Amino acid sequence: MxxxxxxxxxxxxxxxxxxxxxxxxxxxxxxxxxxxxxxxxxxxxxxxxxxxxxxxxxxxxxxxxxxxxxxxxxxxxxxxxxxxxxxxxxxxxxxxxxxxxxxxxxxxxxxxxxxxxxxxVMYLVVVKALKAQCTAEQYEEFGKRLEQFEVCAAYAQTELGHGTYLRGLETRADFDRDTDEFVLNTPTISAYKWWPGGLGHSANYSLVMAQLYIDNQLKGPHLFYVQVREEGTHEPRPGVHIGEIGKKMGFLGVNNGFLGMKDVRIPRNRLLMRHVQVHRDGTYVKSPVDVLTYFAMVSTRCLIVRIIYVALAATATIATRYSAVRRQSPIDPTLPEVQIIDHVTQQLKVFPEIATSMAHRLCFDYLWDLFNVTSKDIDQGRYERLPELHALSCALKVISSTDATRGTERLRLACGGHGYLTSSNLGNIYAHMSASCTYEGENTVLLLQIGRFLIKSWRAAQKGDPLPPTARYLAEVQRNPEFGAWTGSWENMTKAMQFAAANKTRLAFQSLSKRLDKGESEEVAASHTGIELTQAAELHGRAFIFHCFITEITGPKSKTRSPSLNRVLEQLLELYLVNMTLNNMSDILRVVSLTDGDLSKLQTRLETALTKLRPDAVAIVDGFDFIDGQLNSTLGSFDGNAPERIFDAALKAPMNQKSVPKSFHEYLGPFMKSNL
Amino acid sequence: MxxxxxxxxxxxxxxxxxxxxxxxxxxxxxxxxxxxxxxxxxxxxxxxxxxxxxxxxxxxxxxxxxxxxxxxxxxxxxxxxxxxxxxxxxxxxxxxxxxxxxxxxxxxxxxxxxxxxxxxVMYLVVVKALKAQCTAEQYEEFGKRLEQFEVCAAYAQTELGHGTYLRGLETRADFDRDTDEFVLNTPTISAYKWWPGGLGHSANYSLVMAQLYIDNQLKGPHLFYVQVREEGTHEPRPGVHIGEIGKKMGFLGVNNGFLGMKDVRIPRNRLLMRHVQVHRDGTYVKSPVDVLTYFAMVSTRCLIVRIIYVALAATATIATRYSAVRRQSPIDPTLPEVQIIDHVTQQLKVFPEIATSMAHRLCFDYLWDLFNVTSKDIDQGRYERLPELHALSCALKVISSTDATRGTERLRLACGGHGYLTSSNLGNIYAHMSASCTYEGENTVLLLQIGRFLIKSWRAAQKGDPLPPTARYLAEVQRNPEFGAWTGSWENMTKAMQFAAANKTRLAFQSLSKRLDKGESEEVAASHTGIELTQAAELHGRAFIFHCFITEITGPKSKTRSPSLNRVLEQLLELYLVNMTLNNMSDILRVVSLTDGDLSKLQTRLETALTKLRPDAVAIVDGFDFIDGQLNSTLGSFDGNAPERIFDAALKAPMNQKSVPKSFHEYLGPFMKSNL
Known part of the structure; x- marks a missing residue:
């Protein structure tokens, strides 16, 4: 046929x-x-x-x-x-x-x-950690072999029963002065290392975060470089219990692993000793630069943002192209079914995600610049901007992972039933994306950290102390709590988002203060104020993204682009700002007076932005410049032959290679026959 | 070890x-x-x-x-x-x-x-459709064998290129007067039947929706009962091209299939002829009761709501139990890590989903009663309540699938990394749940239908015509557009949601009218007003859910329950209403004046509701009465031994049955060796 x-x-x-x-x-x-x-x-x-x-x-x-x-x-x-x-x-x-x-x-x-x-992970995390925390000799011994891929290493920190809270880790490393060794142990099931990528079946070495004990005195979590499998045979080393943690929603081939240790002995020099030392006699020298570990996390988080915005752009490319080639339901009943991209409801599902990917990208650029500046500062011993950078990187990680995960699902659903097919690749992208809400700092935990930064800033502002640039609006709102006129300009929308963030910070601060007055400690009160703190943190992040996006599009860089490109970028910016403003309207309305007419105008602007982007949508996603091998999707190929590719993929499915499946002969056939 | x-x-x-x-x-x-x-x-x-x-x-x-x-x-x-x-x-x-x-x-x-x-699908859809649309003789011939499971049938309607828009289907059935047969054909790739569950490898029969042609005259889509595989050998019948559509995100074993036909001939009596007939001479007798097909969809949609609320209750059970046994991060730093259910941010992720499942359940009850009443009406030829029932069943299907899908993901993320494990079963539940946003009426399409119902009702109200009970608030708001005082009572919150729905309907109606004035046809104008119509539809559904939930909890039925149970149910109701009201605040604030104090009070009520539910959460989900075999989750078992079960599941994973994987011998080992 x-x-x-x-x-x-x-x-x-x-x-x-x-x-x-x-x-x-x-x-x-x-x-x-x-x-x-x-x-x-x-x-x-x-x-x-x-x-x-x-x-x-x-x-x-x-x-x-x-x-x-x-x-x-x-x-x-x-x-x-x-x-x-x-x-x-x-x-x-x-x-x-x-x-x-x-x-x-x-x-x-x-x-x-x-x-x-x-x-x-070996190159993204392990090698970098070794570089940062090994002595030169140690790096020569451990790191070089990894660079050459002579051995394979994982990064084992999280435990089955312990995540974010590092001090709760149970794996222990006791210094044995007699043999000049550390003895590693996994005292309980919940202490098993759990999750490290590649640890299950690939790694023969691992960095292991363990509680260091000297003479049974706890010194806190430290990194040790441990051989877990024999080179050559790949058999687990004595005392090492290792394997994979089992199948997951995504990252199907990454063999995330578990690791338990019973009296595993390693030489003293397997403790990474660039910043911390244990001497031959057991003397412990504390690290003077704890802040650096913290700084490494900032860089990892920025890179995650990059992974996310690229994946969201890919998903948006798939959904946009599919929306242009799929036809469904006429708009005018006397005419044929239209391209689904012509339905405004479809436009609202797809176009904002294109803009979101771009917004996150431009914030990433901004943050990466800030990271490099701060990096130089740190080299000169100046740490002032670190808390701000930390808060911003957390905010961008949280918002980009949350928004992009939801956006990916919205885009998948916008592709109707076919988005559910494995051959669309949308489910796989989703599974990878949604993991980013949890790894490298669970989103709620990060929001709470930002919340504490905001409270600190709020208090500093009250005292008239200087604030980091991206938190200065808090002081401004304290000085002048009246928003003034709503104009609906882009800058005005940023100001509205900042006022919303400041207002939530104020509310959280008030709730926190009440709890302190009732006698709760700072930590307990902050925990009980968690909901408002996370809300404030999210708004703070959104205001930051608004500001970055506008600056990158309308700032001096626009001079390097043609007017026609700038027009398109400005339309994406307009769509993003209007849509996000509407989505956060309940918080904005608490501090900004918008009339019913203002709100209707925003709705009109939303619909206008969609209409204006309609003719350019395909060309925009083409500009993301993905090749088919990246998208790997029957719905989103460059040639737009979606139905044929969906069909072709089905025909190649293994079970379609024979006309009658095994299950018929074994179960269904005999069963139906028995019912005759 | x-x-x-x-x-x-x-x-x-x-x-x-x-x-x-x-x-x-x-x-x-x-x-x-x-x-x-x-x-x-x-x-x-x-x-x-x-x-x-x-x-x-x-x-x-x-x-x-x-x-x-x-x-x-x-x-x-x-x-x-x-x-x-x-x-x-x-x-x-x-x-x-x-x-x-x-x-x-x-x-x-x-x-x-x-x-x-x-x-x-065979029993949920095919047998029911045969019962409803076969003559007695036809049911005797086709239906009885299905009841006995002597044969296996699928329901083939959707095509590769055609979904919701039935009139767009391309599969054709031409009546051949000479042989008294229908000749079925799949003219293009996009006309291939696509998606039917069980069609790929199991079914040997299928109901097929095809465009009926008599003398090349189109009579519209009709249902035919077609043999697709040989009984006995299970080989595809001549002219039949059949197979599975390939792997999907979920429903992994359902062998959803495709079907193409080339000159497949079936006897005339394979057209289901209870309501429609084609006589021997080709005379076509149209169905007098199109409305019944429409009514069948209402019942299917109600059953979907049931599938969804049960699944959400199961997911909430898993997440609640896990939240009680997992410990993470101290609240008071001088004390040990707490059960994560003690963190207010965790409570906000988990408890509202318990309440949501209950809300959907009680609306389902209400709707099912209405369905039965309407069913009796229809038997007596009265169709008045059908449009209302249709709108409500669509609204509940859309909101329950949307909210439960998001809720499932929220619950999964609330379980941290372990929610990502297959052994948690949360990913599988999610994959099943999210499909319900698309099947049996894609959610946006359904919202647009509700939107049209609202516009019709709005116009009827303007003319003073009677409205169905659940839409009467539209007329009331037209008569008296002032909300009056915000009291924050449950009834007042329902009224606020109704006002928000009425206001969105008014805005949509105004936009639609402007477009009509500009000369657009009703259909084109409605399509262009799609965004506001879907928003109005959603709010209409939410107001309905508020009303039902309150009625079922505080109404006469409460007398049959103990005060202690009623107290808990009322707390869940309170949480649901306050949380949903806050989530929809931007629409509510357009019609209801809430002061900053009112809003702060709502925030306090939200936190209070969480605190009050905290000690009862586990007992509530116990009351859902799931057994472990239903939950199938290492995180949610009745005994709460989550870490041990997670570990046990990992140890049983197939790749952990040998100490060194094949991939080491084949790829990794030789590669590392070559790098030495």
Whole structure:
């Protein structure tokens, strides 16, 4: 009934029409998005090289495999990626590191690790931690071998019963003065290390966070470098109980592992001793720079934001293209069914996510600059901006993971039933995205930390002490609590969001003060004020994003872009600001007087922004410059042949390779026969 | 390191403490929730019988299987369930139907079909459709064999390129007067039937919705009963192209299928002819009762609401128990880490979902009564309440699926990292839940239908025409647009939600009118007003839920319950109303004047409700009366031994059965060696 190749070699006509009708140059967008024409060229050349010879059929069907086969698939894939990146490095710049290992966890290459990269953490976290916390000799001994991939290491901190609260960790390392060793133990089931990526079946070494005891005196959590499996045979070392924690919603091939230890002995120099020391005689020298660990988390969080906005942009690309090629329900009943992108309700599901990805991206840029500035400050021993940077990185991590997770699901649902198919790749993206709400600082925990920063700032403002730039609005609102006139300008909307954040901070501060007055301690009172603190924290983050987004689009950088590109970017900005303002209206209305007419005007602006973006939507997502191998979606390919690709993927499904399934012969057939 | 059985035989002490400290009798709750002591007894006896000899290890590990093996697992399981239900029927009431097939898709038995029931649709939809639309002779021929499970049938309506818009279907059935047959054809790829559960590999028959043509004259979509596979061999019939559509996010074992037909000939009597006829000579007799098809959808939608609230209650049970046994972060830093259920932020994540499940349940009860009343009306030819019932069933389907999907994810995230484990079962529940946003009427499409109902009602009110009871508030608001005083009572909150709904309806009506004035047709204008219409529809549904929930808790039925149970139910009602009111505050503030003090009072009420529910939370979810086999979750078992069960599940994972994985020998080992 069907010819062999059902996928047309041409671009879907509806999609082509969209591209032809755009008001701006998609290539200019792509260059801007990449950070400049040179960066775009670099990115494209890397992707071309890396994605060129991937096995399409194997990729398409990996979800059909058993868990064990998926784990194999992931290990094989990620080793191939490592090999290719090293080859690229050798070909283009031997001795450098801009390809390997820099790009190993690059979000633009995520399409190569469809089931996750079991070795990603090794370069993203372990090597960096070793660099930061080893002595030179230690790094030479441990780090270099990792760089060469001679061994494979995980980062074991979280325990089965212990997460965020580091001081609650139970794994212990006792110094044995007699043998000059540490003895590691897992005293209970809840003390088992749990979650480290790659620990289950791949790693033969691991960084282990354990409570250091000297003469049974607790010195707090420290990092130890522990061999967990034999090199060569890969058998677990004596006293080591290791395995994988079992299947998860996503990251199917990452073999997250568990680790229990019984009297595992390691030499004293396996404690990372750059900032902290245990001497031969058991003398303990405390780290003078605790703040640095904290700083490392900031950088990791920024990188997570990057992973998230790239994934959201990919999802938006899939949903936008699919919305342009899928037809459903006529608008005028005398005419045929329309492209679903013509329904305003569909536009409201899809376009704001394009804008959200962009907003998070531009905040990431801003934050990354701030990170580099602060980094230099720290080198000179100046730590003033660290609390602010910490709060901002937390806020952006929380908001980008929360909004993008919801957005991904909204986009998936906007693709109707087909978004539920594995071949759409939307479920897999969702599973990866939603994990980011939990890892590297659970979102509520981070919001509470921001909340405490806000309370501190609020108190400082009351005393007239100086505030960090992004919290100064708190002092301004204290000085002048009247919002003034609502104008609806972008700056005015930012001010409204700041007032909403300041007001929530005020309310939280009042609640906290009442509780303190009742005799609760600061910590207890803060915990009981948790709901208001998290709300204030979220609004603080939103105000920051508003400010960044506006600055990046309307600031001096706009001069480097063509008027037609700027027009499109401004429309995305307008959509984002109006939509977010409406979504947070209940908090804004508490401090800003908007008339019914003002609110109706915002609704009109929302609908106008959607209408204006309609003709450019496809060209915008084209400008994100994803190749099909990255999106890996039957719904979102560049050629827009969605139905044919959905069908083609189904025909290639393993169970469709025979006409009658085993289950009929074994169960269904005999059962129906017995009922005759 | 570990003894064989790591799961204690005792109940976790923290959980036991919760149960001992409850302010009410969990058994009384259970009887109330079940609909009475007799129903509770019945439900328990069924569950005991059905769940007693399930294979725990096989269940625990099904996610590790390949897609093909999961499909086998599902077929085997669901046949077993059918056998057991028939056995139960035979033992307890031979010839009856209260066990079989009535309970086959019963949500309380969903834990038996962990990968979905490939035969669920057969009894939930196909047999019912045959009953409603076959002549007696046809039902005797087709239906009876299905009842006996001699054959297996699917329901094929949706096509690869066509969903909600029935008139857009492309599959055609041409009447061949010469042979007295219909000839079925799938003219394009987008016309392939797509999605029917069980169609891929199980069904040998299918109901097929196809455009009927007589002498090339279109008569619109009609239902045909088509044999698609040979009985006996199960090979596809000539001209039939059939298979599965491929893996999906959830319902992993349901073998959703595709179907293409090329000149498939069926006898004329395979058109379901109870209400519509094609005579031997090709004369076409139109159905006089189109409304009945529409009525069938109402009943299906109600049943979906039931599936959803049961699943949400199950998820809330898991998260509540886990919150009571997991400890994380001290509140007072001088004391140990607390049960996470003590953190107010955690309470806000978990408790509202308990209340939501209950709210949806009570609205379902209300709607089901209305359904039965309307059903009797219809038997007497009275159709007046049908539009209202349609609008309410759509609203409840949309809101329950939307809120429960988000709620499930919120609960999963509230379980931290462990919620991401397959063994928590939360991801699987989520995948099933989120599908309900799309199937049986995509949510936005349904909201637009409600929106049109509201516009119609608004116009009727303007003309002074009578309105159906649940829409009468629109007329009241038109007569008296001033809300009056905010008192914060439950009734007052309902009124506020109604005013918000009426106001959005007014805004939508104004926008629609402006568009009509500009010359747009009613349909085009309604489509362009889609955003406001969907917003109005949602608020209308929320006002309805408020009203029902209050009535069911505070109405005459409260007399049948003890004061202590009523106190708990009222606290859940209070939490639900306050939380939802706060969540919809931006719409409420447009019509109701709340002072800053009023809003602060609501915040206090929210926190107070959480605090009051805190000691009863575990006992409440115990009252939902789930057994472990239903929850199927390492986090939510009755004994609360979460860490041990998580660990036990990991140890049983297939890859942990050998110490070194294949991937090491094949890829990782050689690679690391080559780098030495």
């Amino acid at each position: 069907l010819s062999k190749s059902i996928i047309p070699s041409t671009v879907n006509a509806d999609l082509q029409k969209e591209r032809d009708g755009a008001s701006f140059n998609s290539e200019e967008f792509a260059a801007w998005w990449a950070g400049g024409p040179e960066q775009l060229k670099f990115k494209r050349s890397v992707k071309e090289y890396m994605y060129k010879d991937i096995n399409l059929d194997e990729r398409a069907n990996f979800h059909y495999l058993s868990h064990e086969d998926i784990c194999e698939f992931a290990v094989k894939n990620s080793i191939n990626v490592a090999k290719k990146l090293r080859q690229l490095q050798a070909e283009r710049n031997p001795g450098g590191s801009e390809y390997w290992p820099t790009l190993y966890e690059e979000p633009e290459l995520a399409g190569l690790h469809l089931a996750g990269n079991p070795f990603g | 570990l003894s064989k059985s790591i799961i204690p035989s005792t109940v976790n002490a923290d959980l036991q403490k919760e149960r001992d400290g409850a302010s009410f009798n969990s058994e009384e709750f259970a009887a109330w929730w079940a609909g009475g002591p007799e129903q509770l007894k019945f439900k328990r006896s069924v569950k005991e019988y059905m769940y007693k000899d399930i294979n725990l290890d096989e269940r625990a590990n099904f996610h590790y299987l390949s897609h093909e093996d999961i499909c086998e697992f599902a077929v085997k399981n669901s046949i077993n369930v059918a056998k057991k239900l028939r056995q139960l029927q035979a033992e307890r009431n031979p010839g009856g139907s209260e066990y079989w097939p009535t309970l086959y898709e019963e949500p309380e038995l969903a834990g038996l079909h962990l990968a979905g029931n490939p035969f669920g």
